[in-house]
Amino acid sequence: MTTLLFVHDSAAGHDTGPGHPERAARARAVAAALDAPDVRGLERREPPEAGREALERVHSRDYVDVVLGNMPERGYVRFDADTVASPGTKEAALRAAGAATAAVDALMAGEADTAFCAMRPPGHHAEPARAMGFCFFNSVAVGAAHARAVHGVGRVAVVDFDVHHGNGTQAVFWDEPDVLFASTHQMPLYPGTGAERECGAHGQVVNAPLPPGADGGAFRRRFEERVLPAVEAFRPDLVLLSAGFDAHRADPLAQLELDAADFTWATRQLLAAARRHAGGRLAAVLEGGYDLDALEECVGAHVGALAGA
Numbered sequence: 001m002t003t004l005l006f007v008h009d010s011a012a013g014h015d016t017g018p019g020h021p022e023r024a025a026r027a028r029a030v031a032a033a034l035d036a037p038d039v040r041g042l043e044r045r046e047p048p049e050a051g052r053e054a055l056e057r058v059h060s061r062d063y064v065d066v067v068l069g070n071m072p073e074r075g076y077v078r079f080d081a082d083t084v085a086s087p088g089t090k091e092a093a094l095r096a097a098g099a100a101t102a103a104v105d106a107l108m109a110g111e112a113d114t115a116f117c118a119m120r121p122p123g124h125h126a127e128p129a130r131a132m133g134f135c136f137f138n139s140v141a142v143g144a145a146h147a148r149a150v151h152g153v154g155r156v157a158v159v160d161f162d163v164h165h166g167n168g169t170q171a172v173f174w175d176e177p178d179v180l181f182a183s184t185h186q187m188p189l190y191p192g193t194g195a196e197r198e199c200g201a202h203g204q205v206v207n208a209p210l211p212p213g214a215d216g217g218a219f220r221r222r223f224e225e226r227v228l229p230a231v232e233a234f235r236p237d238l239v240l241l242s243a244g245f246d247a248h249r250a251d252p253l254a255q256l257e258l259d260a261a262d263f264t265w266a267t268r269q270l271l272a273a274a275r276r277h278a279g280g281r282l283a284a285v286l287e288g289g290y291d292l293d294a295l296e297e298c299v300g301a302h303v304g305a306l307a308g309a
Contacts, residue, residue, distance in 0.1 A: 002112040003307040005034060006047045006099035011119045013088030017076055020084060021253060021290040022121065022134040029292040030118050033299035038309050045106070047099030047119060049091065050142060054101050057145035058138055058172050063129040067093075067136055079131040093121055093136040096285075100143030100240075101150075103283040107238070108151040114271070114306040115283040116243075118299070122287040124166035124242045125191060133164065133191055140242045140285045141172040144179055147238050154178060157236035157278075159227060160185070161266055162244025162287040163254040165194030169242065170205055177202040180234040182227045184208045184219060186247070186254050206230040212255035216262040219247070223266055231273045237281075239274040241267075244287030245298035251291050260294075260301040267305040282306070 012027035034040070055064050070077055071090040078084050099117035106112050117139065124140060125133030140158055147153040158173070160166040160183040170193065173179040185194050187209035194207045208226040210218060231239070245263060247256040267284075274282040284306065289295035 003042050003303070004103065004106055004112040004115040005042050005044045005303070006103055006115060006117045006119065007034065007044050008046055008095050008119065010088060010092040010095050014092035014121055015086035015088055016084040025292055026289070026295060027120055029296040030286065030299050033296045034118060034303065036300045039300065039303045039307060042307060045102065047095045047102050047117065049094035050097035050101060050137070054142050054146055055097060055137055057149055058128065058141045060129045067131060079136070083131045083134055083136065085136070089121070089136070092119070095119060096121060096123060097137045097139045097142045100139040100283070100285050101146040104143050104147045104151065104238070107281040107283055108147065108153070113280045116303050116306055117283065117285045119286060122244070123285065124160060124162060124169050124287050125164070126168040127171045135168065138168045138172060140240050141169050143283065143285065144240055148178070153237045155234060155236045156238045156240060157182065157231050157234055158240045158242065159231065159270055160242035161247065161263070162242055163247035163251065163256055164190055164244070164288060165207070166242055167191045167193040170198065174205065175201040177204055180204050180206070180230060180236065182206040182230050184210060184222055184227060186210055186212060186256050189254055204234070210256060213257065215257040216259060219256070219258055219262055220265060223269065228269055228273065231270070235277045238278050239270055239282040241270060241282065241284040242287045243284040243302060245289030245295055248289070248291060248294040248298060250294040251289065253290050260298045263298050264301045264305045267302050271305070
């Protein structure tokens with residue numbers, strides 16, 4: 001199995017200011033994970049900056065103008081209470097979205113089976129016309145829309161196991177019958193969306209919320225009961241994964257009790273589904289994960305699973 005890594009120094013150049021959990025040290029923790037012996041030899045590629053055409057398949061033109069036009073040359077700009085931009089944010093956010101499109105291009109060209117986009121800021125909270133939850137552009141949604149528009153991919157499954165519900169991805173694809181969005185997440189928790197009754201305009205949104213304190217066994221049961229059957233029934237031509245690791249028991253922003261083995265298990269389950277339906281094509285995009293030691297451990301385990309370890 002061939003796995004590509006999309007990495008760039010700009011991921012560490014996005015500065016959110018003192019005390020912010022989505023900090024540049026996260027990029028260093030991810031880099032340390034990718035320097036582990038079992039994944040160090042994987043091919044690395046530099047992600048391009050996403051162009052406006054790619055962004056505007058997901059976000060409104062006015063919103064893209066607002067985001068790009070308000071990036072600071074010095075200091076900080078707050079798009080909301082949690083979403084902070086610095087002079088390095090523009091490049092990082094554009095390359096994070098560009099990593100998703102480049103990963104899709106590589107998989108569709110047969111250059112790799114799987115890919116991991118090791119970029120920040122995260123993206124799954126960004127709605128079509130709203131930055132929120134540390135997110136500016138919805139990278140995984142940009143990748144899914146790119147797959148359909150550029151490569152003619154018929155059916156894309158987007159799975160999200162970040163502890164926070166991917167409200168932005170759900171909003172983008174709410175009325176898109178050929179994109180499945182399936183999510184496990186803690187509830188109640190920010191952003192307050194993701195109830196089971198939220199099913200999309202065509203029944204193609206599948207939410208599997210977990211209560212605070214749920215452990216890996218509960219996570220795996222919900223994944224087996226709701227997420228995996230939905231993916232199987234959908235029979236996607238491409239699988240994309242919002243890979244957030246903040247459901248780990250050590251994470252400071254939530255109250256689930258998962259460990260690295262649970263993320264590895266979920267990754268392998270999705271890989272098996274991708275092999276059955278999508279020619280093995282699966283690209284993962286980094287989302288959350290705010291305990292640095294847990295993030296390093298989980299990214300290493302996840303990428304190892306993508307590479308067949």
